[in-house]
Amino acid sequence: xxxxxxxxxxxxxxxxxxxxxxxxxxxxxxxxxxxxxxxxxxxxxxxxxxxxxxxxxxxxxxxxxxxxxxxxxxxxxxxxxxxxxxxxxxxxxxxxxxxxxxxxxxxxxxxxxxxxxxxxxxxxxxxxxxxxxxxxxxxxxxxxxxxxxxxxxxxxxxxxxxxxxxxxxxxxxxxxxxxxxxxxxxxxxxxxxxxxxxxxxxxxxxxxxxxxxxxxxxxxxxxxxxxxxxxxxxxxxxxxxxxxxxxxxxxxxxxxxxxxxxxxxxxxxxxxxxxxxxxxxxxxxxxxxxxxxxxxxxxxxxxxxxxxxxxxxxxxxxxxxxxxxxxxxxxxxxxxxxxxxxxxxxxxxxxxxxxxxxxxxxxxxxxxxxxxxxxxxxxxxxxxxxxxxxxxxxxxxxxxxxxxxxxxxxxxxxxxxxxxxxxxxxxxxxxxxxxxxxxxxxxxxxxxxxxxxxxxxxxxxxxxxxxxxxxxxxxxxxxxxxxxxxxxxxxxxxxxxxxxxxxxxxxxxxxxxxxxxxxxxxxxxxxxxxxxxxxxxxxxxxxxx
Amino acid sequence: xxxxxxxxxxxxxxxxxxxxxxxxxxxxxxxxxxxxxxxxxxxxxxxxxxxxxxxxxxxxxxxxxxxxxxxxxxxxxxxxxxxxxxxxxxxxxxxxxxxxxxxxxxxxxxxxxxxxxxxxxxxxxxxxxxxxxxxxxxxxxxxxxxxxxxxxxxxxxxxxxxxxxxxxxxxxxxxxxxxxxxxxxxxxxxxxxxxxxxxxxxxxxxxxxxxxxxxxxxxxxxxxxxxxxxxxxxxxxxxxxxxxxxxxxxxxxxxxxxxxxxxxxxxxxxxxxxxxxxxxxxxxxxxxxxxxxxxxxxxxxxxxxxxxxxxxxxxxxxxxxxxxxxxxxxxxxxxxxxxxxxxxxxxxxxxxxxxxxxxxxxxxxxxxxxxxxxxxxxxxxxxxxxxxxxxxxxxxxxxxxxxxxxxxxxxxxxxxxxxxxxxxxxxxxxxxxxxxxxxxxxxxxxxx
Numbered sequence: 007x008x009x010x011x012x013x014x015x016x017x018x019x020x021x022x023x024x025x026x027x028x029x030x031x032x033x034x035x036x037x038x039x040x041x042x043x044x045x046x047x048x049x050x051x052x053x054x055x056x057x058x059x060x061x062x063x064x065x066x067x068x069x070x071x072x073x074x075x076x077x078x079x080x081x082x083x084x085x086x087x088x089x090x091x092x093x094x095x096x097x098x099x100x101x102x103x104x105x106x107x108x109x110x111x112x113x114x115x116x117x118x119x120x121x122x123x124x125x126x127x128x129x130x131x132x133x134x135x136x137x138x139x140x141x142x143x144x145x146x147x148x149x150x151x152x153x154x155x156x157x158x159x160x161x162x163x164x165x166x167x168x169x170x171x172x173x174x175x176x177x178x179x180x181x182x183x184x185x186x187x188x189x190x191x192x193x194x195x196x197x198x199x200x201x202x203x204x205x206x207x208x209x210x211x212x213x214x215x216x217x218x219x220x221x222x223x224x225x226x227x228x229x230x231x232x233x234x235x236x237x238x239x240x241x242x243x244x245x246x247x248x249x250x251x252x253x254x255x256x257x258x259x260x261x262x263x264x265x266x267x268x269x270x271x272x273x274x275x276x277x278x279x280x281x282x283x284x285x286x287x288x289x290x291x292x293x294x295x296x297x298x299x300x301x302x303x304x305x306x307x308x309x310x311x312x313x314x315x316x317x318x319x320x321x322x323x324x325x326x327x328x329x330x331x332x333x334x335x336x337x338x339x340x341x342x343x344x345x346x347x348x349x350x351x352x353x354x355x356x357x358x359x360x361x362x363x364x365x366x367x368x369x370x371x372x373x374x375x376x377x378x379x380x381x382x383x384x385x386x387x388x389x390x391x392x393x394x395x396x397x398x399x400x401x402x403x404x405x406x407x408x409x410x411x412x413x414x415x416x417x418x419x420x421x422x423x424x425x426x427x428x429x430x431x432x433x434x435x436x437x438x439x440x441x442x443x444x445x446x447x448x449x450x451x452x453x454x455x456x457x458x459x460x461x462x463x464x465x466x467x468x469x470x471x472x473x474x475x476x477x478x479x480x481x482x483x484x485x486x487x488x489x490x491x492x493x494x495x496x497x498x499x500x501x502x503x504x505x506x507x508x509x510x511x512x513x514x515x516x517x518x519x520x521x522x523x524x525x526x527x528x529x530x531x532x533x534x535x536x537x538x539x540x541x542x543x544x545x546x547x548x549x550x551x
Numbered sequence: 552x553x554x555x556x557x558x559x560x561x562x563x564x565x566x567x568x569x570x571x572x573x574x575x576x577x578x579x580x581x582x583x584x585x586x587x588x589x590x591x592x593x594x595x596x597x598x599x600x601x602x603x604x605x606x607x608x609x610x611x612x613x614x615x616x617x618x619x620x621x622x623x624x625x626x627x628x629x630x631x632x633x634x635x636x637x638x639x640x641x642x643x644x645x646x647x648x649x650x651x652x653x654x655x656x657x658x659x660x661x662x663x664x665x666x667x668x669x670x671x672x673x674x675x676x677x678x679x680x681x682x683x684x685x686x687x688x689x690x691x692x693x694x695x696x697x698x699x700x701x702x703x704x705x706x707x708x709x710x711x712x713x714x715x716x717x718x719x720x721x722x723x724x725x726x727x728x729x730x731x732x733x734x735x736x737x738x739x740x741x742x743x744x745x746x747x748x749x750x751x752x753x754x755x756x757x758x759x760x761x762x763x764x765x766x767x768x769x770x771x772x773x774x775x776x777x778x779x780x781x782x783x784x785x786x787x788x789x790x791x792x793x794x795x796x797x798x799x800x801x802x803x804x805x806x807x808x809x810x811x812x813x814x815x816x817x818x819x820x821x822x823x824x825x826x827x828x829x830x831x832x833x834x835x836x837x838x839x840x841x842x843x844x845x846x847x848x849x850x851x852x853x854x855x856x857x858x859x860x861x862x863x864x865x866x867x868x869x870x871x872x873x874x875x876x877x878x879x880x881x882x883x884x885x886x887x888x889x890x891x892x893x894x895x896x897x898x899x900x901x902x903x904x905x906x907x908x909x910x911x912x913x914x915x916x917x918x919x920x921x922x923x924x925x926x927x928x929x930x931x932x933x934x935x936x937x938x939x940x941x942x943x944x945x946x947x948x949x950x951x952x953x954x955x956x957x958x959x960x961x962x963x964x965x966x967x968x969x970x971x972x973x974x975x976x977x978x979x980x981x982x983x984x985x986x987x988x989x990x991x992x993x994x995x996x997x998x999x
Binding site for chain 1: 664665666695697698700701702704705729730731736737739740742743744745746747816817825826827828832
């Protein structure tokens, strides 16, 4: 299978998956933002509710100031105002000022208290006519206010003080009135005034501190939700707050809404985490995780399919190679057998010695054929898990000696010297005779096939802590590092082509190891010091039960 | 209200008719007396004299008769209150709670930077639950003093229309740093609360709190102020304070002094009040059982003929009887006798009044010294104390009268304080002591 199509297929899989993932992430982000916005809107609505209550309270306050003011007796204005101021906790100062700027109350003639002096100073420019009395107060949007106890009680408390003043029922408003938010030394002061026809301006300055103390209960948050409502002035200083967040420091509010047109520049600020923002974050997080899992599943699944397809193709190719290899392998001994048999059949060979020789070749080749067929049969049995082993306790050494003896002519032919070393006793192990023989044969075959140049094969019997082993050491070319991993894979050959110098099926080692493992042993490879290969046949442990 | 005025005017007239000139009018309970710093004035030129109007409250009624109390404790639980302070404060709050009866109301507001109503206004009979709430208090956070007092006032207001004695006890060891926090702001809040018959008693613990703020708040709302150096004193202070609150006999006490015969008010010594062209008005809010409170007003009196007896002022005391919840008024007249002879004038000196004047003048001097010291004019602060002492002890320099022994001793204390101030400087505890003692003198708060 060629590289380019695989990469192409893979790209065709991964690019749409990533695109889908990106789109999903984007949508998730939008959804998260929307949720966040919804949470913020809900919070804003609550802040506006607070602001609405403040506004309503302020309007009530204004009415409770202007109403009684308008009802005062015109001829006893100063006295009644004074008395009213004595009892109304929300009044800081009272005043009567003529349009010309002449102050009638507080009486400039009498001894002025410090408070009265600073009051006159504060409103100097207003009383002298340099600032307009009439100023529009923007109407705030009507707010639905939760008609609960605390908001009601605050507003009622304003009304209560207005009752203290004499109230006359005047239906037609023959007076003008106003509400002046006045900033002096960066502080808000509030003035309510009334003017009847051409009479003097008169009214009261609101005690803002007391007002604030009364508005404080309106600025409230539910306990335990972690957010904080604060009423702040134009400079961002917290006036009153409700909630656990410390707003006195540099903390910035989450959002801020104007408190009331009657309290310009004051605002209701909300501090702390937006409730529901956590849900939005959690949603985005969970969604993101799902998208990642989804994309990963697509990519991994697709890659797996591609890999399987690739592996299938490779297997098919290997099997094709295998079939041709096997055919080739079978053909060689068959040709030889046929040639020598024909020579004998023709009766042209007269000498007995030669005849014997030819027969020997035929037998050899037949044996080789048998080994080949056995290998293929074993392979298919093993593949189908139909291989049966007859385990009996055998002396592995005796068996090994016999096999080597039998193979001696082949070694001689290849010019290899075989040496056997190791203890004589103690190699009785449970084995299947044929399987063991096949494994040893495959190893010696390999040695003859690939390591005959090394001219030696050392067979060592070792009995140690790692168990009993038979080591096959040759001085051949060894196994390249890149192939060691796959050395025991079926069909694997170091030089996998028909033109390979050494014919083979690529099954020998795979079968040998499989059978040894089935019997409880193993075959491992390690490079030999000084060049060459070392195959270690680990014998199964213990005696057969 | 108009009606009330008419009734009072009638009462005044009745009193004037029924009583002789040197008036000593006994009302239902509170006794109103007026005296000049010298009974005989020098005939001739205009001169200044000080009139002392004393209000004597009767002994507190028995437990069963006393008016119910609407008590709010506002507790600072900011981080600095940790450890012994908060534990003592909790103990003190529980102690106060136990002294209340089932007819009384109790609420508890705690604040750090957040304000929390731990115990909403309810009958003090529910001690077990309230105590468990108090014991849960844990310190931590910043100091929203304004918010705490506001919330306390809101709790009081729930029952403001009942005939309760309304009282907020504020306990703090720190500076207000959330919301309005200048002494002037809190003073105005106090003044506003006084109009609603709510008094705030302030208890400052340790050496870090802002005593100006605490005394101003108490003064303008006619509460008491205490400076507690050791938190061990807290339960005792609370007990004393509650003793006061439980013995309130008169509320919404307003003293009006109306000048007659051309006399004019110059200033009120020691206290705050409104000065008009021809009179002064002073709000005292509450009188405790057996307590004596007085007001000193400096008057400008026109000269009189020798041997002339002239009315100078009418002192009217209006208050609400705490037990019967009825408006009561007491009136007394101030008259002056004129004489040519200086010895007679000197002999007529009222030593008691004079020493009160000296004490108040000394208290005012201490306040001024604190202000000067704050402004960095340290030498002037020390000089202020010394000069005042000089003025008070020099014959003829102050109000033209011989200095009494008692007054002399009072004045001499200033010298000691001046030299200590010079050598040791204005430490936080000294500043607090100056403020607290000055306040206690000027408002006749019993020093405990």
